[in-house]
Amino acid sequence: MKFIWIILVVLTLFAFLLGYLHLISYSLVGILLVSTFIKGHLVIDYFMGLKNVSLSYRLIPTLWLLLMVVMIGVAYYLPISA
Amino acid sequence: MTKKIEQKRPYPPGDFGIWLIVYMELITFGLLFMGYAFSRRGDVELFNQSQLLLDQRLGFINTLILITSSYFVVKALESIKLLDREKASALASKWLLRAMSLGGVFLIIKIVEFSGKYVQGISLSTNTFFMFYILLTAFHFLHVILGIVILFNIRKKTKLGEYSAQNHVGMETGATYWHLVDLLWIVLFPLIYIIR
Numbered sequence: 001m002k003f004i005w006i007i008l009v010v011l012t013l014f015a016f017l018l019g020y021l022h023l024i025s026y027s028l029v030g031i032l033l034v035s036t037f038i039k040g041h042l043v044i045d046y047f048m049g050l051k052n053v054s055l056s057y058r059l060i061p062t063l064w065l066l067l068m069v070v071m072i073g074v075a076y077y078l079p080i081s082a
Numbered sequence: 083m084t085k086k087i088e089q090k091r092p093y094p095p096g097d098f099g100i101w102l103i104v105y106m107e108l109i110t111f112g113l114l115f116m117g118y119a120f121s122r123r124g125d126v127e128l129f130n131q132s133q134l135l136l137d138q139r140l141g142f143i144n145t146l147i148l149i150t151s152s153y154f155v156v157k158a159l160e161s162i163k164l165l166d167r168e169k170a171s172a173l174a175s176k177w178l179l180r181a182m183s184l185g186g187v188f189l190i191i192k193i194v195e196f197s198g199k200y201v202q203g204i205s206l207s208t209n210t211f212f213m214f215y216i217l218l219t220a221f222h223f224l225h226v227i228l229g230i231v232i233l234f235n236i237r238k239k240t241k242l243g244e245y246s247a248q249n250h251v252g253m254e255t256g257a258t259y260w261h262l263v264d265l266l267w268i269v270l271f272p273l274i275y276i277i278r
Binding site: 001018039043046047052057067 | 091093105109153
């Protein structure tokens with residue numbers, strides 16, 4: 001479980017450095033969203049303990065997380081009409 | 083070499099009622115996240131300029147705090163499953179105290195952040211970005227307070243020896259709520275503080 005915590009810390013540091021060092025760009029937002037999904041998924045599976053429960057219970061928060069990440073991406077990348 | 087076989091549990095950890103609360107919270111926060119993401123499209127420049135007034139370092143520290151606190155709650159649950167009941171309760175109680183303390187630090191940092199914005203004259207009516215920023219983070223703040231109260235109660239029961247390796251559903255229920263608070267912040271942090 002410590003390994004999961006370390007991954008979460010590293011991905012959080014990655015997100016912070018993107019913002020703090022003004023490295024965040026149009027394409028990196030996609031990567032940031034993928035890393036957000038990985039972090040959330042790790043919390044759902046390992047911290048919430050849903051990895052070893054019936055798939056339907058595991059899927060509900062995972063699909064919510066996927067929907068969030070995809071919709072944030074859509075809102076970001078969809079061209080804005082003038 | 084032996085292979086560890088993990089059996090699937092039919093139901094998630096904790097009381098079923100907590101999962102209904104989790105789903106409702108996910109929907110509520112989900113709508114707010116979408117509201118922010120799509121409102122941003124209405125005035126990208128305003129959102130980007132306003133975001134520069136946030137202290138990303140505080141958001142980063144608070145993310146680390148919640149992740150670590152969540153990990154401590156996992157350690158508490160691991161500890162309560164030890165066979166020596168007295169040792170299990172003492173250890174779990176220690177981990178819960180650490181988790182609660184970190185929750186307290188999160189609140190202090192958030193208060194510092196909120197008061198900084200107040201001094202700058204920023205309020206809900208400043209602009210759409212700050213309306214969402216205050217609404218989302220203050221709503222989450224209330225969840226952290228509730229989470230700490232829940233952790234306090236399960237720690238009290240842990241100290242009284244009410245949980246054991248065989249019976250710790252109450253602790254799992256409280257832990258689930260605390261992980262939810264963590265999960266919500268994991269989405270909130272990049273959305274509000276980083277993406278521009």
